[in-house]
Amino acid sequence: MNKVLVIDDEPIVRISSKRTLEPEGYEVKLADSGKAGIEFLEKESFDLILLDLKMPDMSGIEVLAVVMDRWPGTKVIIVTGYSTVETAVEALRLGAFNHIEKPFTPDSLLTAVNEVFEKKDK
Amino acid sequence: MKDILRHPDRSIAAKLIIATGLLIFVVSFIFWFATLKKQKSDIMSIALKYGSSFVEFAKQSTKHSMLTNQRDETQRVLETLSTPEGVQKTEIYNHSGEIVFGSKKESLGKSVDKSTIVCSGCHLETEGDAALRPVMQTWSVYKDETDSTSLRIIRQINNEKDCYTASCHVHPKEQQILGFVEANLSLALLDEALFKQGLALTAYVIVFVFAVSLFLGIINYKIVTNPVQKLAQGMGKVAGGDFDQAVAVNSVDEIGVLASTFNSMIKDLKAAGEQREKWTQTLEDEIAKKTEEIKKTQAGLVQTEKLASLGRMAAGVAHEINNPLTGVVTFAHLLKQRCEPGSDDAEDLDVIIEQAERCAKIIKNLLTFARATPAEKGHINVNNVVTRTMQLVKNQEKFHNVKFHLDLDDGPFISNGDGTQFQQICLNMFLNAADAMKLRGDITVKSHQVEEDSKPFVEIVFADTGSGIKEEDMAKLFEPFFTTKPVDKGTGLGLSITHGIVKHLGGNIRIESTLGKGTSFFVRLPLTELTHE
Numbered sequence: 106m107n108k109v110l111v112i113d114d115e116p117i118v119r120i121s122s123k124r125t126l127e128p129e130g131y132e133v134k135l136a137d138s139g140k141a142g143i144e145f146l147e148k149e150s151f152d153l154i155l156l157d158l159k160m161p162d163m164s165g166i167e168v169l170a171v172v173m174d175r176w177p178g179t180k181v182i183i184v185t186g187y188s189t190v191e192t193a194v195e196a197l198r199l200g201a202f203n204h205i206e207k208p209f210t211p212d213s214l215l216t217a218v219n220e221v222f223e224k225k226d227k
Numbered sequence: 228m229k230d231i232l233r234h235p236d237r238s239i240a241a242k243l244i245i246a247t248g249l250l251i252f253v254v255s256f257i258f259w260f261a262t263l264k265k266q267k268s269d270i271m272s273i274a275l276k277y278g279s280s281f282v283e284f285a286k287q288s289t290k291h292s293m294l295t296n297q298r299d300e301t302q303r304v305l306e307t308l309s310t311p312e313g314v315q316k317t318e319i320y321n322h323s324g325e326i327v328f329g330s331k332k333e334s335l336g337k338s339v340d341k342s343t344i345v346c347s348g349c350h351l352e353t354e355g356d357a358a359l360r361p362v363m364q365t366w367s368v369y370k371d372e373t374d375s376t377s378l379r380i381i382r383q384i385n386n387e388k389d390c391y392t393a394s395c396h397v398h399p400k401e402q403q404i405l406g407f408v409e410a411n412l413s414l415a416l417l418d419e420a421l422f423k424q425g426l427a428l429t430a431y432v433i434v435f436v437f438a439v440s441l442f443l444g445i446i447n448y449k450i451v452t453n454p455v456q457k458l459a460q461g462m463g464k465v466a467g468g469d470f471d472q473a474v475a476v477n478s479v480d481e482i483g484v485l486a487s488t489f490n491s492m493i494k495d496l497k498a499a500g501e502q503r504e505k506w507t508q509t510l511e512d513e514i515a516k517k518t519e520e521i522k523k524t525q526a527g528l529v530q531t532e533k534l535a536s537l538g539r540m541a542a543g544v545a546h547e548i549n550n551p552l553t554g555v556v557t558f559a560h561l562l563k564q565r566c567e568p569g570s571d572d573a574e575d576l577d578v579i580i581e582q583a584e585r586c587a588k589i590i591k592n593l594l595t596f597a598r599a600t601p602a603e604k605g606h607i608n609v610n611n612v613v614t615r616t617m618q619l620v621k622n623q624e625k626f627h628n629v630k631f632h633l634d635l636d637d638g639p640f641i642s643n644g645d646g647t648q649f650q651q652i653c654l655n656m657f658l659n660a661a662d663a664m665k666l667r668g669d670i671t672v673k674s675h676q677v678e679e680d681s682k683p684f685v686e687i688v689f690a691d692t693g694s695g696i697k698e699e700d701m702a703k704l705f706e707p708f709f710t711t712k713p714v715d716k717g718t719g720l721g722l723s724i725t726h727g728i729v730k731h732l733g734g735n736i737r738i739e740s741t742l743g744k745g746t747s748f749f750v751r752l753p754l755t756e757l758t759h760e
Contacts, residue, residue, distance in 0.1 A: 115550040115553075117550055117551055117553065117554035118550050118553050118554070120554070121553050121554050121556075121557035121558065122557075124557060124558070124561055125557055125560075125561075159546070186545075186546050186549050207549040207550065207552070207553050208549050208550075208552035208553040208555075208556050208583070208587050209553060209556070209557075210556050210557070210560060210580075210584075211556075211557055211560040211561070212560075214557075
């Protein structure tokens, strides 16, 4: 089962992601901050991280840098508001796999997530 | 003139007239006095001369009768001599003062009045054999009993050889003075003549003083008072602010020079005043212009700042709303999956999803306005972009009944910036125009070069023939979410985004609108050097 970690300070986004992905067969873990996410990563490995860019303690870019450094095999999808599209572009350049905009629909989230594993499977 | 008489201390003319009048009066008085005195002394000396002749004549007339001791004859001669008018009396008395002969018989044998010059004319004392005076007084003027002036003249009769050798032997040889002949002559006629002459002289002098004073007064008035008054009036008017009144003094004297100097001075003053007025006006105009510019700039700044803070707020709100929207969309989908497809619940959930997505779209637009879109660096060829955008929209259904008119000056007008952003502006303008005209009418686009703060700008005018904008809506036009369109038709962000982009490009945007006739948007973008190459 593909393991997905959602890092977002917004509970509703975390829950929405979980409720969208779990029925599709993904194992979803939730972290409410960058630090919490890294703690999770240190305990177990994940196939995919859904990473919010705008968080209070550690920004998504910082978390991304750590992930790319320590767990280069883990794919990252940036979840961002439209206003930070430049940051999203920067994130992609740093090694993020893709980015989706908030607010996302279950379909758009699933499309993006499935794409990761389709490629991975190939 | 009345003022001069009422306040002589305030008038130069009055002072001059009084001073010259006084001088003339004093001089005339001295002249009058001296003349009178001279006349009197002249007449007196003439009278004295004739009186002396008369006494001498009496002396000579009686000489023979006295030598021959004809006493009656002597008496008769004296009486005869005294008959003419003016001869009061003629007497002969001896050295002791006893009247021997006289025209008045009642005086004969009497003694003369020794207090008169009869004695004191020669002697220091009247009694005895007194000493003689160094200068002898042989005549005197006195008032007689009728109070008219009389002249008394005395001649001594010296002892001569004929006298002491005469047969009568009345006088011894050693006697030096035998007696005196005295004549008293009335000077009443002379007095009268003197009085008449004095009267005439006085009258002449008075007339002279008066005439000269009057003449001087008139001359004074003509030469001094009148010009000075005119000058004073002119100065008064100038002091009152009337620079148009020149002083009409045409003389070439000091006052004339003063007046012409004054006239040229007020001319200069007037010119200076006008110059100052002009400067003040220019300054006021300049101030008004600058004030207007400052107001405009300030209004622009306020507008920009307002929009910027609104943008920041909108961005913040939009960002926060994105998260709950994610929840709404996700859970609505989840709920829908559990519903029977085509059921009422499923349809209701579709509405929720649709509206949530609409919210997402609004927020997306809002964020476009709020953020400074990173523009691609490049050059905007204004005329090209306008033409291209026009062609792009022309074929769309919305613009089927819209006629486009392009009136673009020969460019190329090149501005620094992202062509796509400028295209977005043009698109917004066309869409707004079409909506304002209810999809039917004319859109005219003009472009030309203008100067602003001595810098070259290209001005693009988008004019429509639509309904126009209400005065009260003008100020709110660039605020986000302000729209006059029906709820589903516009987000109210188009002009905000346009405003943001124009500002970002270093330009400005301005609107002119007439209700019922149409609206023109004036977009100005700074030109780059390329334009002129």
